Amino acid sequence: MSKIKLAMNWAGACGGCDVSLLDLEDKILELSEIADVVYWPAAMDYKRRDLQEAPDGSVDVGLFNGVVRTSEQAEDAELMRSKCRVLVSYGSCACFGGIPGLANLSDREGIFSLVYRDTPSTLNEEDNRPSPQWQDNGHTLTLPEFEDTVRALHHAVRVDYFLPGCPPSRERILDAVNLIAALAGGEDTPPAGTVLAPEHALCRDCERIDSKKSDRIPRVVRPHEIRADSGTCFLEQGIICMGPFTRSGCGGLCLAANQPCRGCFGPTPTQLDPGAEALSAFGSVVGPRGEDFLTRAEMKREVGRIPDPAGTFYRFTLPHSVLYRSFAAENKDRG
Amino acid sequence: MSERITISPITRLEGHGKIDIFLDEAGKVRDCYLQVVELRGFEKFCQGRPVEELPRITPKICGVCPGAHHMASSKAADEVYGVRIPPIAEKLRRLFYNAHIAHSHILHFYALAAPDFIPGAEAGPEKRNILGLIQAVGREEGREVLAHRGYAQKIQGMLAGHPIHPVSSLPGGMSKPLQEQERAEIEPMADSLVQFARKSLRLFEDLILSRKSSREMISGDTYYSRTYYMGLVDDRGCVDFYDGTARVASPDGSLFASFDPRDYLEHIGEHVEPWTYLKFPFLKSVGWKGLVDGGDSGIYRVNSLARLNVADGMATPLAQQEYEKLFDFFGGKPVHHTMAYHWARLIENLQACEELARLIRDPEITGEDIRTLPGKPVGEGVGAVEAARGTLFHHYKTDSQGMVQQANLIVATVQNNAAMNLSVKRAAERLIENGSPDEAILDRVEMAFRAYDPCLACATHHLPGKTPLEVRLVRPDGVVRTLSRGPEGEG
Numbered sequence: 001m002s003k004i005k006l007a008m009n010w011a012g013a014c015g016g017c018d019v020s021l022l023d024l025e026d027k028i029l030e031l032s033e034i035a036d037v038v039y040w041p042a043a044m045d046y047k048r049r050d051l052q053e054a055p056d057g058s059v060d061v062g063l064f065n066g067v068v069r070t071s072e073q074a075e076d077a078e079l080m081r082s083k084c085r086v087l088v089s090y091g092s093c094a095c096f097g098g099i100p101g102l103a104n105l106s107d108r109e110g111i112f113s114l115v116y117r118d119t120p121s122t123l124n125e126e127d128n129r130p131s132p133q134w135q136d137n138g139h140t141l142t143l144p145e146f147e148d149t150v151r152a153l154h155h156a157v158r159v160d161y162f163l164p165g166c167p168p169s170r171e172r173i174l175d176a177v178n179l180i181a182a183l184a185g186g187e188d189t190p191p192a193g194t195v196l197a198p199e200h201a202l203c204r205d206c207e208r209i210d211s212k213k214s215d216r217i218p219r220v221v222r223p224h225e226i227r228a229d230s231g232t233c234f235l236e237q238g239i240i241c242m243g244p245f246t247r248s249g250c251g252g253l254c255l256a257a258n259q260p261c262r263g264c265f266g267p268t269p270t271q272l273d274p275g276a277e278a279l280s281a282f283g284s285v286v287g288p289r290g291e292d293f294l295t296r297a298e299m300k301r302e303v304g305r306i307p308d309p310a311g312t313f314y315r316f317t318l319p320h321s322v323l324y325r326s327f328a329a330e331n332k333d334r335g
Numbered sequence: 336m337s338e339r340i341t342i343s344p345i346t347r348l349e350g351h352g353k354i355d356i357f358l359d360e361a362g363k364v365r366d367c368y369l370q371v372v373e374l375r376g377f378e379k380f381c382q383g384r385p386v387e388e389l390p391r392i393t394p395k396i397c398g399v400c401p402g403a404h405h406m407a408s409s410k411a412a413d414e415v416y417g418v419r420i421p422p423i424a425e426k427l428r429r430l431f432y433n434a435h436i437a438h439s440h441i442l443h444f445y446a447l448a449a450p451d452f453i454p455g456a457e458a459g460p461e462k463r464n465i466l467g468l469i470q471a472v473g474r475e476e477g478r479e480v481l482a483h484r485g486y487a488q489k490i491q492g493m494l495a496g497h498p499i500h501p502v503s504s505l506p507g508g509m510s511k512p513l514q515e516q517e518r519a520e521i522e523p524m525a526d527s528l529v530q531f532a533r534k535s536l537r538l539f540e541d542l543i544l545s546r547k548s549s550r551e552m553i554s555g556d557t558y559y560s561r562t563y564y565m566g567l568v569d570d571r572g573c574v575d576f577y578d579g580t581a582r583v584a585s586p587d588g589s590l591f592a593s594f595d596p597r598d599y600l601e602h603i604g605e606h607v608e609p610w611t612y613l614k615f616p617f618l619k620s621v622g623w624k625g626l627v628d629g630g631d632s633g634i635y636r637v638n639s640l641a642r643l644n645v646a647d648g649m650a651t652p653l654a655q656q657e658y659e660k661l662f663d664f665f666g667g668k669p670v671h672h673t674m675a676y677h678w679a680r681l682i683e684n685l686q687a688c689e690e691l692a693r694l695i696r697d698p699e700i701t702g703e704d705i706r707t708l709p710g711k712p713v714g715e716g717v718g719a720v721e722a723a724r725g726t727l728f729h730h731y732k733t734d735s736q737g738m739v740q741q742a743n744l745i746v747a748t749v750q751n752n753a754a755m756n757l758s759v760k761r762a763a764e765r766l767i768e769n770g771s772p773d774e775a776i777l778d779r780v781e782m783a784f785r786a787y788d789p790c791l792a793c794a795t796h797h798l799p800g801k802t803p804l805e806v807r808l809v810r811p812d813g814v815v816r817t818l819s820r821g822p823e824g825e826g
Contacts, residue, residue: 012375016398016499023488023498070373099395102380111376115614116607119378119743120730122614123604123623130374131609137366139339139357141610146374167398167499222737224387224416224506227706257496257503258510262391307385307738315392 004060004184007039011073013066017091020167034184059083063090067100068151072144081157092166094153096266097319104325107148162195166264169251197249208233217286220305234260245274262315273322275313362769367760371613381742386412387506394500402435403722405501411729412506414716416709423702424508429577430694431494433687438487439723440684443788445480448677452549456775483531486524508706525691532685557765558673560628561586563635564644567721572647576721582645586630588669596719616750634753637725639679644669651689657682676786712737722747751787758783
């Protein structure tokens with residue numbers, strides 16, 4: 001079995017994906033037995049130029065973490081696609097846009113005017129903004145372009161596999177390592193487009209599932225408003241939990257810490273759009289029984305207690321969703 | 336003939352970065368720019384979110400210091416709801432947070448900083464990494480480093496629910512108590528961490544401080560900037576990572592300001608330059624005077640050395656002894672020698688580990704009273720902590736329902752932005768003389784910003800542990816020569 005060539009690239013992300021790979025510790029040695037890492041800027045000393053000079057398709061597996069927002073990140077996505085036979089979206093940012101994808105609720109101007117002008121500590125009378133090209137003291141300095149919209153990796157280039165998680169859990173990473181081993185050994189591999197995580201919803205694995213009794217959520221509460229019981233289903237307690245709409249595979253760490261799921265593993269395969277599914281489901285089960293006898297205002301009262309539906313139901317998936325981005329900002333782009 | 340040297344990619348500050356060094360015709364350094372080439376705009380999309388969710392959203396700013404954002408965000412959200420958390424909840428947060436500091440400091444020192452001293456810049460890139468370090472100090476020591484880094488990571492995970500992105504702190508306290516079984520598991524790890532922290536300081540003395548070449552790097556003037564310093568201190572004036580009063584010391588060591596972090600806007604302004612996505616915080620009362628050091632420039636530094644410079648001492652007895660040694664060595668306060676950041680970091684690590692050992696024996700630590708249920712939001716809150724890399728401010732304003740209207744974040748590494756520019760320029764000026772720097776010299780230039788442990792460091796902490804560095808020499812005629820630090824490099 002010949003060793004396969006592996007590349008890891010990081011784009012618009014926090015670095016947690018790189019740390020998750022490093023956290024494999026002992027297992028990373030196993031990985032190094034089946035794969036040679038030929039590019040990994042966060043941990044090794046190989047340069048973009050090394051990858052640019054490699055022949056197209058000469059890297060067996062590319063792992064790409066982070067969103068595509070700047071022109072440099074878009075170039076890196078193209079570069080990784082052309083050099084890697086198999087390209088994997090590593091982590092929720094690359095798969096669905098992740099938390100940075102919430103920036104699609106605004107746009108470049110919205111972000112720049114806040115960060116560089118309107119934040120209370122900023123003192124910027126000249127209204128300076130970072131500029132793709134700038135002359136300073138006779139020197140030309142360049143910065144990558146900052147685009148209006150955050151994209152998941154598959155919006156920029158074709159992607160073969162998806163490894164979700166914020167960051168991917170140890171078990172999922174080991175699944176990916178097995179996939180790499182299969183590729184190295186010339187064995188059969190899953191069809192392109194496969195999400196490397198279980199297909200069922202997180203609820204099925206949740207230890208609290210047996211405590212789910214009622215089919216309604218009479219009253220919505222926010223996590224800080226009550227002392228959540230550590231053995232009872234969050235929904236049963238009125239706390240919005242994305243477990244029913246979220247793919248399993250994370251190991252349920254947040255639930256074990258007595259905090260509800262926020263959906264970092266993205267939708268299960270049967271759902272077109274986790275946010276729309278959640279909104280639709282919660283819309284019909286939240287509030288007291290006996291809708292037939294309630295006015296519309298009474299029916300809407302409890303649903304209206306769900307704070308920030310967009311930021312809750314699309315916490316990790318906005319760029320990947322039917323919403324994609326805020327319409328007002330999109331309109332302005334066109335105008 | 337003028338030349339430009341580009342070092343790219345260097346860093347994970349809040350993303351990516353590069354250094355451009357411009358040389359004059361004689362090959363001397365004319366100008367130097369540390370550019371950050373990415374922005375994600377958290378302040379914008381925190382708007383409209385429920386404030387209790389920010390402690391789960393803002394850690395995603397940085398996967399290498401998420402614990403600091405989790406704490407600062409929780410504290411700001413506590414204030415938004417005007418709630419005082421129960422004493423046990425504060426102890427749990429402090430236990431978590433000291434483990435976070437220990438984890439970060441151990442990684443930075445061993446995987447990133449130490450290889451520049453042991454085996455050193457001249458050893459070449461193939462040895463100048465944690466493996467080369469382990470070769471020099473011994474395999475058993477190497478295993479100990481990994482084990483103790485693992486202990487600190489494990490304690491964080493047990494307290495916060497997730498080894499990388501913590502979730503258990505929320506407005507009013509914590510979501511889960513510490514079980515006795517977990518406590519018993521942590522106790523020996525904490526004790527072992529204290530011993531390891533002491534040993535690390537002895538290693539620093541024996542292998543770095545006692546060697547002439549590295550002693551010169553630490554106490555010479557290549558890595559030296561006279562600036563202001565800022566850090567949090569407790570009510571005794573000692574270093575405190577979780578909470579405290581913000582203190583600013585002048586370049587001459589006198590107390591310049593002491594303020595409640597809630598009043599940060601009176602003291603800190605942020606300057607914007609068009610050639611980088613990163614802002615430049617400065618002391619408002621001194622003013623922004625450009626990238627120059629000294630008492631007339633509002634540039635201040637944060638992170639380990641800054642904390643020791645502003646504090647009257649350490650909060651724990653063993654760390655206090657080491658603190659005294661450091662200032663004896665340099666002959667008083669403040670210390671402007673940038674390489675002393677590494678030494679200060681090891682002293683802080685000892686304090687963090689001593690705190691772990693103390694807190695884990697606190698009879699209350701497994702108590703169940705970990706939450707105060709908040710009432711109606713007051714509508715505004717500031718949360719400040721000392722992140723491993725310096726003071727971190729989260730400032731939120733909300734509506735009457737606790738929905739965020741404004742979030743302002745002043746992140747630790749950002750506050751060292753100006754100082755890192757200064758330090759890299761000064762090191763380049765001193766070290767590059769004829770426009771053809773060799774690999775070892777570039778490493779020494781790089782050491783100037785590595786001392787600040789900018790967030791990239793965290794990701795490069797393990798394994799080869801080198802900062803990706805590429806140097807391009809671009810001449811006006813378009814010829815490009817590449818000097819690479821990598822094993823395959825030409826240079």
